[in-house]
Amino acid sequence: MMMMEKEDLALSLGLNTSTNYFPPSLSLMAPSSSPSWPMPSHRLLGPSVTRYILVAGGSISNVGGAGETQPLLTMIDVNRAPSVAATAGKVSDEEEEEEEGGASSLNSAVSSAGGKRAERHALAGDDHDAERACFRVVSDEEDGEGSRKKLRLSKDQSAVLEESFKKHSTLNPKQKLALAEQLNLRPRQVEVWFQNRRARTKLKQTEVDCEFLKKCCESLTEENRRLQKEVQELRALKLSPQLYMQMTPPTTLTMCPSCERVSNPATSSSPANPQPSEHHQYSNHDRQTAASWAPFPLEPLFLDSIPQRS
DNA sequence: TAGCACGGGTACGTTACTTCA
DNA sequence: CTTGAAGTAACGTACCCGTGC
Numbered sequence: 202m203m204m205m206e207k208e209d210l211a212l213s214l215g216l217n218t219s220t221n222y223f224p225p226s227l228s229l230m231a232p233s234s235s236p237s238w239p240m241p242s243h244r245l246l247g248p249s250v251t252r253y254i255l256v257a258g259g260s261i262s263n264v265g266g267a268g269e270t271q272p273l274l275t276m277i278d279v280n281r282a283p284s285v286a287a288t289a290g291k292v293s294d295e296e297e298e299e300e301e302g303g304a305s306s307l308n309s310a311v312s313s314a315g316g317k318r319a320e321r322h323a324l325a326g327d328d329h330d331a332e333r334a335c336f337r338v339v340s341d342e343e344d345g346e347g348s349r350k351k352l353r354l355s356k357d358q359s360a361v362l363e364e365s366f367k368k369h370s371t372l373n374p375k376q377k378l379a380l381a382e383q384l385n386l387r388p389r390q391v392e393v394w395f396q397n398r399r400a401r402t403k404l405k406q407t408e409v410d411c412e413f414l415k416k417c418c419e420s421l422t423e424e425n426r427r428l429q430k431e432v433q434e435l436r437a438l439k440l441s442p443q444l445y446m447q448m449t450p451p452t453t454l455t456m457c458p459s460c461e462r463v464s465n466p467a468t469s470s471s472p473a474n475p476q477p478s479e480h481h482q483y484s485n486h487d488r489q490t491a492a493s494w495a496p497f498p499l500e501p502l503f504l505d506s507i508p509q510r511s
Numbered sequence: 512t513a514g515c516a517c518g519g520g521t522a523c524g525t526t527a528c529t530t531c532a
Numbered sequence: 533c534t535t536g537a538a539g540t541a542a543c544g545t546a547c548c549c550g551t552g553c
Contacts, residue, residue, distance in 0.1 A: 352541070353529065371521080392520095393542055400523075401540085 354394070358384045362391070366398050 354362070361384055365376070372380065372395055374388075381388040 354541080374519090390541080394540095396521075396523095397540065397542085399521080403522085 352390070354386075358386065362394050362398070366395065370399055370402070371395065 362380070365372075365380055369376065372391065377388050377391050377395075380386070381391045384391070
């Protein structure tokens, strides 16, 4: 399962380049700040809404599309003793009132499907991914202070979330609710998953950018070194015209018409110095970046002061 | 129209838990 | 069995924006 997730992540993140990366803040959906449906006010529900035990009776793998399946949730008054002893869980105090208006006042605070490793081992196998997604809500009393149980999302849940993320990196409330319903998760869980996913994307992209800029820096440093050396050579030539006259074809600086870089065909023939035609190894974006990073104006150096050969 | 309070969203940093070598 | 590292779900906080008064 972990491998699958890693592969998915690598697939979706590894191919992220500077050119196709869209900022996490870029929402492809309608602005979330103007939800198309009213969010219930916290104040409308009051602080002590009855909590329920939710038992997900359906297999997660059955979920097809939103509306295709009904989440098989059994709502049990939490004031009764829980009958499912095998499921360890907790209740978060967090209130979830994001249900579609009036659809359900369910104040689900579901969380972990049971965290004990021994229990997980007993449930080894893909068939139990769904079981791990089973959850319940228990009373506040069981919500131990500082205890923060984590629900490991099943492979199917992760896959659906990934697919959704590929389409939209942000969710509007309706999408969030639909996803939550489809996956038998709390809307809050979907929301958190997307937050974390955006963070991972950004982190990955930052690493890629950093690596790229490092290479840019190395390249520019090398070019700077080469140009400095060239300047020294030209100065030396200027100071000793006699020597210059005796020299074989002098350094000839040419400027690329497209990028206005000064190149030296004589010196750039070495492997370390690309040919003029080769210094377009960067994309336009690369060049722009490189140009903006150039520590000095890329102008012809001392061309007018170089004695012309007769 | 400006100012304020409020609610919702996101980004960011952190914590706590899970998994695996 | 223990342990440390890596991954990640969940949380807390700050900030921004839209809305209503």
